[in-house]
Amino acid sequence: MTGQPLTSLRGLTVIDLSHYLAGSTATVILADLGARVIKVESSGRPDGIRRQIPRPAGTMRRPVSYQLIRDKEHLDLDLKSAAGRSRLEDLVRESDVLVENFSAGTLDRLGIGFAWLSSVNPALSLVSIRAFTTGTDLDAIKAGAPSIQAMTGVDAALGTMDGRPLALGRPTGDMVAGIDAALAVVAAWRRARVTGRGGHVTVGIDRALRQLFVAGMAGQGRHGAGPTGCPHAFFRCRGHEEWLALSCNSEAEWRALVAATVGDRVGNDPRYADRFLRKVNSEALHREFDQWFEGITLADAVDRLSGRGVTFMPLLAPERQLTTELFSAAATIVVRPDDEVGDHPTVRHFARVS
Amino acid sequence: MTTAAAGAFPTFGDALRILPGVTVLEIGTQASAPSCGAVLASLGADVIKVEHPRAGDPARAVGPFRGFPDLHNGLLFEGLNRAKRSVTLNLTMPSSVPLVAELARNADVVIENAAPGGYPWPWLETTWQSARPAGLVACHLSPLGAPAGERFGPQHELQASAASGMSATMGLPDRPPLPLPPLVSGINAGLYAATAVLAVLSDPNRRATVSIEVTEAEALLAVHTASDLIDWVVAQRAPIRTGAKQTRDGFSSETVACADGWAHVSLVVPAQREHLRALMAGAGFETDEELQDETGGVSELVRRWLVTQTRRQLLEAELAHDVGVVPLLSGSEFAAIVAERRGTAAELEDALLVPRVTATDECAPRLGQHNGEVWPAVFDRVYGDAGWATEAFVQGLL
Numbered sequence: 001m002t003g004q005p006l007t008s009l010r011g012l013t014v015i016d017l018s019h020y021l022a023g024s025t026a027t028v029i030l031a032d033l034g035a036r037v038i039k040v041e042s043s044g045r046p047d048g049i050r051r052q053i054p055r056p057a058g059t060m061r062r063p064v065s066y067q068l069i070r071d072k073e074h075l076d077l078d079l080k081s082a083a084g085r086s087r088l089e090d091l092v093r094e095s096d097v098l099v100e101n102f103s104a105g106t107l108d109r110l111g112i113g114f115a116w117l118s119s120v121n122p123a124l125s126l127v128s129i130r131a132f133t134t135g136t137d138l139d140a141i142k143a144g145a146p147s148i149q150a151m152t153g154v155d156a157a158l159g160t161m162d163g164r165p166l167a168l169g170r171p172t173g174d175m176v177a178g179i180d181a182a183l184a185v186v187a188a189w190r191r192a193r194v195t196g197r198g199g200h201v202t203v204g205i206d207r208a209l210r211q212l213f214v215a216g217m218a219g220q221g222r223h224g225a226g227p228t229g230c231p232h233a234f235f236r237c238r239g240h241e242e243w244l245a246l247s248c249n250s251e252a253e254w255r256a257l258v259a260a261t262v263g264d265r266v267g268n269d270p271r272y273a274d275r276f277l278r279k280v281n282s283e284a285l286h287r288e289f290d291q292w293f294e295g296i297t298l299a300d301a302v303d304r305l306s307g308r309g310v311t312f313m314p315l316l317a318p319e320r321q322l323t324t325e326l327f328s329a330a331a332t333i334v335v336r337p338d339d340e341v342g343d344h345p346t347v348r349h350f351a352r353v354s
Numbered sequence: 355m356t357t358a359a360a361g362a363f364p365t366f367g368d369a370l371r372i373l374p375g376v377t378v379l380e381i382g383t384q385a386s387a388p389s390c391g392a393v394l395a396s397l398g399a400d401v402i403k404v405e406h407p408r409a410g411d412p413a414r415a416v417g418p419f420r421g422f423p424d425l426h427n428g429l430l431f432e433g434l435n436r437a438k439r440s441v442t443l444n445l446t447m448p449s450s451v452p453l454v455a456e457l458a459r460n461a462d463v464v465i466e467n468a469a470p471g472g473y474p475w476p477w478l479e480t481t482w483q484s485a486r487p488a489g490l491v492a493c494h495l496s497p498l499g500a501p502a503g504e505r506f507g508p509q510h511e512l513q514a515s516a517a518s519g520m521s522a523t524m525g526l527p528d529r530p531p532l533p534l535p536p537l538v539s540g541i542n543a544g545l546y547a548a549t550a551v552l553a554v555l556s557d558p559n560r561r562a563t564v565s566i567e568v569t570e571a572e573a574l575l576a577v578h579t580a581s582d583l584i585d586w587v588v589a590q591r592a593p594i595r596t597g598a599k600q601t602r603d604g605f606s607s608e609t610v611a612c613a614d615g616w617a618h619v620s621l622v623v624p625a626q627r628e629h630l631r632a633l634m635a636g637a638g639f640e641t642d643e644e645l646q647d648e649t650g651g652v653s654e655l656v657r658r659w660l661v662t663q664t665r666r667q668l669l670e671a672e673l674a675h676d677v678g679v680v681p682l683l684s685g686s687e688f689a690a691i692v693a694e695r696r697g698t699a700a701e702l703e704d705a706l707l708v709p710r711v712t713a714t715d716e717c718a719p720r721l722g723q724h725n726g727e728v729w730p731a732v733f734d735r736v737y738g739d740a741g742w743a744t745e746a747f748v749q750g751l752l
Contacts, residue, residue, distance in 0.1 A: 006550065006564075008557035025577060033553045067580045136695035137673055142623070143680060146607045150618035153685030155609070157535055161526050165609050165616050165682060169523035175577045176542065182549045184370075187397060190556045191372045201370070210685065212541050232512065234521065234530045243531055245516035253508060306505050313498075313506055313513035315531055317522050318583040321575065326517055329501050332572050333583070347580035350550045352499065352567035 006353050007034035012189050015040060015091055016072060017079075017100040019047040021145075021171055022129045022205065024068035025178025027099055030185060031071040032349035038091060039072040042079065066344050070336070079110050088112065092120045096192065097185045101129035104139065114200040125188035125198035129177050133204030145171030145205070152209050177208040229253075230278040231286055234315060235293040242298040243315035246289065251275070256309040262292050371398030376555065379461040380404065380438065381445070383411045385537040386495040386570060387467035388434040389544030390551065394463065397552070401438040402457060404445070411435070430537070458490075463551055467495040467540075489563040491554045493547050497539070499569035511539040511570055518574030519582050543573035608652050609682060613664045616682040619652050621645055626678035633675050634659045 012035040016027040024039075024047075031037045041047050049068060075091075078084040092098070098117060100107060107113045107128075114126045131148055132139040141147075149155055149168050158166040184201040192198050229249035236243055248254050254275075258267035266272060266288050271281045278285055293301060298314055305312045316324060322345055327333045331351040336344050376399040380391035388403070388411070395401040405411050413431040441457070443450045458464070497509040498517065506513055512533050515521045520539075521531040547568040554564050575583075607620045621627055627645055634640070639659045647653045663671070665681030669691070672680055683691070 006553065006566075008550075008553040008560070010557075010559075029549060029577075033550065134692045134695070136692060138692065138695060141672055141680065142626070142676055142678075144607070144620055144622060147618050147620055147678070147680045150609065150616075150682045151680050151688060153683055153688050155618075155682055156684040156687075158524075158532075161529060161532075164526065166525070166532065167609055167618075170520075170578060172578060176545070179542075179545045179549060179577060183393065183545070183552060186549065186552045186556055187370050187372050190552075191370060193556075194372070199370075211545070212538055213535065213685070232533070234516070234532070236530065243516075243521075245512050245521070245531075245533070247510045247512045249508065249510065256507075305507070309504075309507050311507040311510045311513065313516040315522055316517045316519060318519060321517070321519060321583055324517070325501055326498060326569075326571060327575065330499065330569075330572065332576065345583055347576045347583065349576050350566060350568070352569075352572070354565045354567075 004353070005032065005034075005348070006350055009033040009035035009186065009189075012036065012097070012186075013095040014038070014185060015088075015095045015098040017098060017102070018129070019101065020049050021068070021174040022177045022203075023099045023101040023181065024049065025175050026127070026129075026181035026185065027072065028068055028070065029178070029182040029349050033186075035185075037072040038075055038095070039069060040075050040077050040079075040088070040091075042084070043076050044078060067346055070346055079112065085112070089120055092117055092124055095121070095124060096189050097125045097127060097198075099127045099129075099181060099185060103142065104130060118198060121198070123192045123196055123198050125185070125192055126200045127181050127184045127188065127203065128200065129181050129203045129205065131204075132206045133202055134206065145174050148173050148205050149209060152206050154209050154213050157213055172212070173205040173209040176212050177203050177205040180208050180211070229275060230282045231257075231289055233286060233289075235289050237293050237296055237298040237301050239297060241315075241317070244293060244298060244301050245313045245315060247311045248278075249311065253309060253311060254278070257305075260304050260308045260310055262288055373397045373399035373555070376400065376462045377402065377460050378463040378465060379457050381464070381466040381468065382495070383467065384413050385434065385540030386544045386547070386568075387465045387493075388413065389541045390465050390493060390495065390547045391438060391544075392434050392436065393545060393548035394465075394551065395437040399463070402461075403435060403438045403440045404443050404457070405440060407442040407444050410442075434541075461490060463491045463493065463555065465493045465495070465547075465551070489561060491551050492563060492565040493551050494565070494567045495540075495543055495547055495570070496567075497570045499567055499572070511537070514539045514543075514570035514574055517571040519579035520574050522579075522582075539570040539574060542577070543568055543570040546573040546577060606646055606650050606652055610652050610657055610660050612660045612668060612681070613662060615665050617660055617663075617665065617668050618680050618682055619656065619660070620678040621652065623678060626676055629675045630656075630677040630679065633671055633677050637662070 009030060012030070014027055014030055014035050014037045016023060016037050016039040018024055018027065019041075027035075027037045027039070039047075047069075075087075077087055079088060107126075117124050117126055130139065131143050132141060132151075141151075143151065146167060149172065152173075154173070155165055155167050158168065160166060180203045184203055188199055188201055229247060232247045234243045234245050246257070248257055251274075255267070258264070266285075270277075272278045272285055296304070302312075302314055314320065316326075321327055322333060327347075332348055333345050334348050334351075336346050373394060376394070378391055378394050378399045378401040380387055380401055380403045382388050382391065382403075383405075391401045391403065403411075411431060413434065416430045443453055445454065497511050497514045498506060502509065502513075515524075515534045516531075520534055524532040524534070547566065550566050550568070554560060554566070607618070607622060609616050610619050611617075621630075630645065634656070637659060639655060641655060643653060643655045645653050645656055660668075660679075665683070668679050668681050671677055
């Protein structure tokens with residue numbers, strides 16, 4: 001179901017003053033939808049994301065930045081200099097939306113806040129991304145993604161393991177705020193095309209996180225205490241870090257699973273006779289499957305389960321994502337040549353269009 | 355829709371209601387298609403949600419509930435389906451054909467997330483395309499998408515968590531990877547899909563039907579884990595499960611026990627490290643010891659200070675001194691603190707991130723009583739600003 005890339009946002013010009021993750025996530029989504037994105041950095045103070053990730057030996061470009069800065073025009077501007085500001089003024093005149101995720105007040109201190117932007121181009125909208133948007137003194141907290149996730153209840157929702165709290169291992173809030181910001185850019189652009197006037201939209205990472213975890217349901221840890229079926233977990237196959245996800249949500253799936261794996265001894269065990277009993281006895285049930293998967297390699301387990309009506313998926317670490325047809329056949333992962341670091345895989349947004 | 359409760363950030367109102375006159379047909383359950391529809395509804399589109407006459411959207415039965423269980427409306431369901439209209443139709447029955455055609459004739463967008471094989475989709479798509487020759491936006495959502503075929507069995511969000519690389523970094527070192535909490539994958543995909551739908555709707559040059567397929571796996575990969583992939587290829591560095599400690603560039607970011615729970619300590623910003631040192635010195639923890647131990651983790655000294663501090667004290671200290679230490683809170687604790695600092699009462703519904711009801715509950719849809727009739731504004735409600743970002747992220751528009 002792959003086809004030509006979407007170019008719906010042709011005609012939208014975005015000035016990208018963002019740094020690190022949230023704003024850049026928004027603007028790369030917009031670029032893949034056809035927008036023209038001009039990323040403004042100053043060589044004296046480049047986007048911090050370039051410092052964040054270890055670079056491969058002998059190269060200048062940081063790998064993570066490639067995903068976030070590809071398909072953007074790059075402009076080196078010092079916003080504190082008269083020349084830089086004058087160039088920005090020209091850009092503002094010919095652009096539709098400006099995206100930024102500085103801390104609150106920074107844009108105004110630079111003299112390029114919403115009032116100034118509007119005076120230069122009344123149709124331009126400003127999309128700002130902030131850590132906290134509670135309207136209280138909490139908004140002054142200088143917090144990175146892990147701290148926001150701890151504060152807003154996300155980590156609490158994940159629960160604990162071995163008595164230790166679990167944390168989301170990545171800056172999920174920044175990324176979801178990136179989606180919200182992309183939505184806000186398109187909405188503001190569309191509105192300005194009708195009314196001729198831009199606006200200032202603020203996206204909160206705190207809100208984005210609470211939006212994503214709106215259900216407020218605790219993570220289930222290992223043994224499926226939540227509303228899903230049982231078994232419902234990852235099982236380690238023979239070898240190092242070889243994991244397979246398994247979920248069983250109907251009697252038909254249970255029969256197929258038992259037939260393909262643990263067999264009648266478990267299948268006929270009265271402790272696992274129906275889905276309620278399987279939940280009640282989930283720890284024992286998970287141990288049965290732990291033992292079975294320990295005796296088989298991941299590749300063999302995948303062979304056994306394929307096409308049998310069993311819901312499963314091998315844990316795909318990056319090297320496997322490159323080759324799985326889930327992504328490559330859909331053209332979601334595209335390999336781009338690069339002079340500095342060789343061939344880069346990159347993840348294209350919305351590749352399945354027809 | 356009426357305006358939302360007072361808050362420092364003006365709520366949605368009419369500011370970004372950019373989709374008046376746009377009709378959306380939503381044939382979806384649980385999280386992904388409904389959250390996509392929710393975004394479009396909050397932008398002013400008329401979203402008509404089709405539900406099975408008896409079963410309805412299973413999300414209705416997902417708790418927590420507003421009070422003693424009202425089995426028609428879990429709070430999750432209300433959050434995801436606000437400002438929509440609802441119609442009940444049994445799509446497996448031939449008698450629904452003219453009704454679907456009628457709905458499609460008036461629709462600009464169709465969103466669906468039925469499991470492959472659940473409904474006769476090719477037939478439905480033919481129906482609504484012939485009903486709408488000028489073209490519509492069709493958005494298909496599923497955990498893995500059509501290429502997965504029968505191979506991985508009935509599709510489930512757990513597979514998206516496994517395939518996208520999200521689970522590869524969730525959990526503790528040397529322990530099993532963990533699934534994302536329920537419905538997170540679907541909500542993420544729905545928000546992501548809404549961006550594309552809105553973009554296509556906003557394309558003045560669009561002439562024909564555009565069909566967008568978004569999978570939960572792809573939405574997680576593209577937005578959340580793409581950088582891991584590139585990182586791995588260039589540096590040959592496999593992702594690790596994070597556990598309680600993350601160390602990057604030698605600076606620690608870690609969840610550590612305090613007097614009444616846990617706190618998140620970030621030793622990344624140099625100025626904050628100095629503030630933290632000064633604060634600890636004021637409490638008698640003055641020393642030349644490092645704040646980090648030899649492995650880059652939070653030092654014993656900091657740990658000893660932290661267990662003397664309550665989460666409340668830590669929050670006040672952070673607000674007063676910018677030390678990079680914040681309390682680990684539950685969602686309702688966070689909402690209560692926000693309400694307290696605003697000087698408003700912490701209401702249960704704010705804490706649960708759900709809309710506040712002003713319309714009477716009498717208009718809540720009752721399943722099984724109607725078939726083929728579009729309900730009038732059954733979800734017309736007022737929303738507190740603790741809810742969805744799309745309701746509340748507007749500041750100063752107009």
